[in-house]
Amino acid sequence: MKKIIVVAACFAMAASSAFSQLPTYDQGQKFKDVLNIVNAYYTDTVDNKKLVDDAIAKILEDLDPHSSYVKAQDVKRSEEPLQANFEGVGISFQILKDTITVQEVISGCPSEKVGIRVGDRIVKVDDTTAVFKGLDNNWVIKHLRGPKGSKVSVSIIRKGNTQPLTFVIQRDKIPIYSVEAHYMVLPDVGYVKISRFAATTMQEFHTAVKDLRNKGMKNIIVDLQDNTGGYLYTAIDLCNQFLMKDQMIVYTQGLHSQKSESRANGNGMFKFGKVIVLINEGSASASEILSGCIQDNDRGLLVGRRTWGKGLVQKPFNLPDGSQIKLTTAHYYIPSDRCIQRPYDNGKKDYNDEYMRRYNSGELFGSDTFKQPDSLKYKTIYSGRTVYGGGGVSPDYFVPVDTTGGSRYYNALIRRGFLVQHGAEYLDKNRAKILAQFPTAESFISSYVVPDSFYQNLYAAAESDTSFLNDITVPKEDTVITEFTTIKFGDKDYRTSKAHDLKRSSKALPIAVKANLARNLFDANVFWQVSNVLNNPLQKAIAVIQNDKNFDVLFKNTSIAKGKKKQVQKDKEETERWRFQVE
Template sequence: MIGIAVFFAFLMGAAPAQAQDVQESMIKFGRLLRLIDSYYVDSTNVDKLTDEAIVDLLSKLDPHSVYISKEEVEKMNEPLVGSFEGIGISFNILRDTLMVVTTIPGGPSEKVGLMPGDRIMVVDGKPIAGVGLQNSDVMDMLRGDKGTRVDLQVQRNREVSLLDFTIIRDKIPLYSLDASYMLNDHTGYIKINRFAATTTDEFDTAIADLKKNPGLENLVLDLRGNGGGYLKKAIELADQFLGPDKLVVYTEGNNDRRKDYESSAVGEFEHGRLVVLIDEGSASASEIVSGAIQDWDRGLIIGRRSFGKGLVQQPFPLTDGSVVRLTTAHYYTPSGRCIQKPYDKGVEEYREDYLHRFESGELFSADSIHLDKSQVYSTLVNKREVYGGGGIMPDVFVPLDTTSNYAFYNQVIRRNILNTAILTYLDSNRETIKNKYPDFASYDNKFSIGDEFVENVIAQAAEEKVDSDKESIDFARPLIKKLGKALIARDVFGTNYYFQVINKDEEIIKKAVEVLENNSNYEKILAEK
């Protein structure tokens, strides 16, 4: 009956008036499990029943209170903690063989000489090629405790026999900042994919590098697709742009008194024009940052309405190593907005919000967005109207592309056809590219994907019966070339350069630069009521 004690332990912090009800519920549920264990007709797993009861109970509360099993806890924490322990490679499975895509700089694989393009054929004496390898299998084999050893046998181009490597696992960093570079002489760009333990340090390094450019006046902060992370790191990032003693966010719940979080006197970009990019995938911590920037009229928000998550979860460890992440408070932007979208129609309806936005036309036209007129607030400096109850509404709307011809191109991506073709191409041409283009600038200026490569991708799509017509194929050709060039840049030069290729001619990037370079227009939008 340990399971039932675990189930209710985190509820014992309830208010005194509720304590008796909680106690009675514990006794009632405990008796039910004892009856099942003693008298039920078939054999049962009490621990499994308890887990399922917890999951069902939490689903009745809100969409973000969740139960995390003991097995899931460590893997879920890795992206936020900012590291894991392993050999330090990114990989892909190409034709049932494990291929090294990149080695993480300074990691154990790079130190012993493992190289992109190497094929790992044997791990600790066990052949792994041609056995139906899955990503999860690779994780199980190559990750492990720091200081432990793994022996690999590797096939390398032009080498007759397999190469032996002994690698000692170590702590491997996970980066939350994808890219930072200058869009032009006056405008810097930083993209953050989540708010992790390392985000503030990564931002400090990136902005310091950008400041080495004497013309830096503007900054584009890209939070598109950023699903959130640590509240503290969101506050620290917003602090980089705000003056001292500015309210960044406050949290409050029935059992959680109001807590105010304010900016400090130190910020790395408190002056200069600022644009924050958001979309329907920007959630939670991303909305805290964009909400604070908008409410203090510190910069402009460009893109599409954000996800709408204004709930704070606190982890409560249970005695068997599992965790309950329970919603304990709402968070509010400085103007008092809670941007949490409604969830009173149930979890499934809540999860289908993106589909509803698509079908209603909201992703394609600002006129199709229905704001909650009962939740009107004012920004704190210029007194502009802003809204709560459903995400952060951008100051400048940029629609999703409506072209139906994207269907063929998207299938080429989703079915891994293009990525596989790029890996095959690099397998034969990596050294040639490195020798011909010794730096990214020469690669960016002179390299292009050839028509023959694109035809091979289209032929492979036809073999896999991807629906297409001449119009959709012609539409996809330049997109395949662009993404292919970006994927090669990521493999050869690093993730930062992938974005330098992929962001070219992006409508939302062009709009951000256009707004930032016209100071009078920038100020006009900030002042609009």
């Protein structure tokens, strides 16, 4: 036995010695050699696929926070939001009490055509029960999505029906809209909300702008809050809509990627008129290209909070087994020559903790805690305003984050799905009555008031759920809350802050309820019109855009000496083109 061990050890030492003596040891070959040794000598069975997948993921993770590895089975799903469609039945859902509850039925899609409603609970998919402990989103997606033209049978429980209803749905392509809302906020000001930069964003944006112009739009507010980005080419196309010919949009450059510039072609559809872009800490990547381009070219004003700070470009590389790596190949630079990428020297976890860092430092609430060194100072192209690189794009008008409307009770109502579920049940009984009294979105927005009985029934439904009651129970160690409400359910008393919370959320809750009803009765566009009452950056932007003087900072500060001729007409037109001309 001792002899066998010695022989094995000598063999391993010989192999090791042979490898170490190679004059140039290719690192790719080194990885293969390690894998071969593991397979040849490791004491247990090895899952080579998992081993390699994990190794690739770790390699890319160590490069930067945005390079990543996508397994073959996840590639298609990861691309769907940006390709702007998938094949399925056309609902959004939430899992409540181990049951699939329909939150939204997408207009014009298969589920709407067969009669699925918001609030329906799916209890069976084909011949498989859909109610069980451990039900998750992956299971639902796997069973409801499928090739266009294929069929799926679903059994649903609907309020007011004693027996399950069965629907056969023929799957189809389901659009994922990136322009979630567009409407007029003032007689001459339009609002467009863009949630991602996808393959169809430009088509959607053109449609929105055309519609708003027909309604009198001369100036525009573009909402990029919480827009995490998307396709670079879409961001470039969108920037092009606002700029004059040959103005710089962005350029990219990397160690193995030559400098590549993108400039406006002069054919944009909104080269004139005032522009405001809404941004916050959730605006990243392509959102920062658009907002930074608008700021650096002095084309408009930014309102909100500092953006995330992603200035890296990823390129997908497909591998033969269907998997994919998204590799950072370049940095992008906005027109002032600044790169807004934040440092990531301390690793991915530290990098992703940015929101809490800003929260804890007070930056989100207005404290002037974010300072950039002079080495990262740049100037805007036209007016020479000071801007900074290396940490996102900062707004021209800061609006603090508003946490005053949130509370345990309010947050639990939303998180546990009671707002959606109770709203659907309410409309099952009252839809016809409400639409008879408020037949248009305009009349609903301006005049509909949620009745008190709705809230009382909502509270009663929520407070009969132990998970909800556990969510709103105030721990004994919490010394902040001093006003308590005891809720009795079964044989247990729950110490809650209900009364305190409902006072705190007295403005947010009615808006959330009404917005949810608006989505069900009309569409997402009306949902945002109701919700945006509490969109403080938008309200600030509406105030800013009405005063022409607020836009003076975008133009050259030219002083004319006494006795000199007035500024030539050409320069005057150049100075004022963005304020008063309309294309």
